[in-house]
Amino acid sequence: MAIFDRDALNPGVAPREVFAWSMYDFANSGFTTVVLTAVFNAYFVGAVAGNAPWATLAWTGALALSSLLVILTMPAIGAWADARGAKKPLLLATTIGCVLGTAGLALAQPGSVTLAIALVVLANWFYNTGESLIAAFLPELARPHALGKVSGWGWAFGYFGGMLTLGLSLAWVLSAQARGETAAQFVPVTMLITAAVFALASVPTFLVLRERARPQAAAIGAAEAGRAEGTQDGRAGAADAFARLRRTWRESGRFVDFRRLLVCGAFYQAGIAVVIALAAVYAEQVMHFTQIQTMALVFVVNIASALGAFGFGYLQDRLGHRRALALTLGGWIAMVLVAGLGTSLAMFWLAAVLAGLCMGSSQSCGRAMVGALAPAGRLAEFFGLWALAVRVAAIVGPLTYGLVTWLTVGNHRLAILCTGLFFVVGLALLAGIDMARGARAAREAVEPGRR
Template identity: 55%
Template sequence: MRSSLADSVARREFFGWAMYDFANSGYTTVVITAVFNAYFVGVVAAGQPWATLAWTSALSVSYALAMLLSPLVGAYADAHAAKKRLLAWTTAACVLFTATLYGVGPGDVALGVLLLILSNVAYSLGETLVAAFLPELARGEAVGRVSGWGWSLGYFGGLLTLGACLAYVQFAQSHGATAAEFVPATMLITAAVFALASLPTFLFLRERALPQAHPHGVWRTAFGRLGQTLHHVRRYQDLFRFLLSVVFYSAGIQAVIVLAAVYAQEAMGFSTQDSIKLILVVNVTAALGAFFLGHVQDRLGHRPTLSLTLLGWLVMIYLAYTADTPQRFWLAANVAGLCLGASQSIGRALVGLLSPASRRAEFFGLWGLAVRLSAILGPMTYGLLTWLTHNDHRLALLLTGGYFLAGLVLLWWVNIPRGLRAAVAAEEAWRHA
């Protein structure tokens, strides 16, 4: 590990950074993927024909807000060397709004939508901010494996949180509790794990950036820096081609993440306990995929490794679409797990490599914009298709799989060496300006 970290980075600092992936994964695993999504559709919205569309629409609004805010927050963080401070605020907000989901019961659609939007915006901004620390911690040739280590640890955080929730659900059900009674309590468990597990991040992670001048005011400077980045888009043609690929393949990933439990229960007839157990196992395979393919990408290359994972996603879509037994669906889900950790980790590493050093938070903000746009496209496409096809979840999954194919085609327009040269040249130009 020591040889993969930058000279000034201690192991405990890497541990603190990686623990944020561990901490926040419980939110996506329990709220977005495994528990609250199915609870919202089946209990809060009482399984109405518009329930899945309402869920995906609420998420789309949250991602639209995050998409607009991420580049600006990144530019502000660069100007003030404030990544860590802003990360603390977004973490506190996500923990608070996740805990208040405890009060959402049957019929509380508006309250559930509002709290989901607020918690997910805070989560999304925090995810972008913590990613901007990666290039400061890893050596250039090891950024892939360091990203993979953090992402794989994150899946174990999701496992811990989901496992605690499963234990509580089984206990509550053994005492005759209904979903309306035990699911809200899992929101408190999720919030508590997030708060406690993120403490090492704020204890050990250092803010290495230096404040940068903003003579025209903070927000005007932030808008100006973002405008300058977009104005010089041709300098970073390969980075922006890659971000376009991210928009498409991540749309497919986001649809799977957001609707995994809904699909399992609506299309395959899984119970809440079955769905939680499935997601628990998938988190293990996702952690393995992020860890091992993180090493593979540093040897095989970022683009070939990512291409392999996108082909794996297409295999998963076929398996899930044709699944007529629980065993075949379990196979599809674990293929998704292996591809999930790897594809997200590789994407984060590539953005770090193709970004100029002094504006990494800003460029990770643009990555956040691309990911949030995909999180609107994928789930909304799925939600609209289920509504238009009278809840045909299999057809909706098959058609959203087209996003993986589009992302794969766009990826082969990206020239990694040329993109690296552009980032280095831009950094030199800014230093001598």
């Protein structure tokens, strides 16, 4: 475990525990890589929906619906987890849900649009809820000065996990095509491979990672009082959780930089959501990539993403979170211009490498910034708010892309250029964030009920 610097970890945190935490990123990245980015999205548009004019919009609509569900549920789930010190049990439940949903996608065949959409919505909801919960462990593991570094470790592990899952899927696709099988025969098996890797690779997380949060008596007492008056526990817990969410927004004067980060994140994450959800669709529809070429493309992107997440994590702590994120957003803008205006394969591959480098670094940087600005004792709640902003982005970004392609009868180049506007706005909003002021506000915050 020499890769994990003990000086970056909080007292009592062993390197093997950070390894277990990072393994969750390793485990769940196959879902985004194979299901959302490389295989199932293009399979849905081309095979399940039969390349219908509305196919891309239907895919982005399914992702938008799952993101809306996250928006409606994640703040309450995060607050509930904080109140009961129960991030880990909830993480286990979301993991099981995503694994089962991913395996269920093996049943999707040409024409089964409703089944495919339903399973994608559920699996993606479980995935994103789990992402918020695992991220909330970060400030418990890393010292404040090393949040970027430790976050980068996790993201780097994640991209290697994505490459493993994609590599196994690619090997299956190659062998299946050699046997003369069609996409309707080999894509379902890749869904089973993805589910199996997620389930197996997440085991170290649940065996080793500790739940350090403790139940908060005041919050639980409110729920108990609701039960005593005849209110069901679930309804009382949800009401308390949304009350906490409303209080957080009312206290935005104290956490003004965190709130600005949410708005900034909602914009730049909208652009990232487009790349994740539609990279394979763009490659096949514009560059006329085959399934094998598309999977190879995503494999290269994951290598670049792993290097970006791991290497940039160290650079981020030296530069400062805001400068580091500004650098990556500039890279995203360059990527969009290269992809949208370039016509050669070489230019498209260059755009893919840029996207990979920016993907790992920007995702790692965003998570570290949330950890730096979130007050202790409310980590799951604040990461739940971050998840809410990211899910808003996941609705707006892909839907914008889908609407542009629908209204322009398939102009994917214009759609990707429009995506660049999200990164431009995000970069402009980033200038208003003061990390020192935000971190000070987080330290000075006192959780109600602990006075």
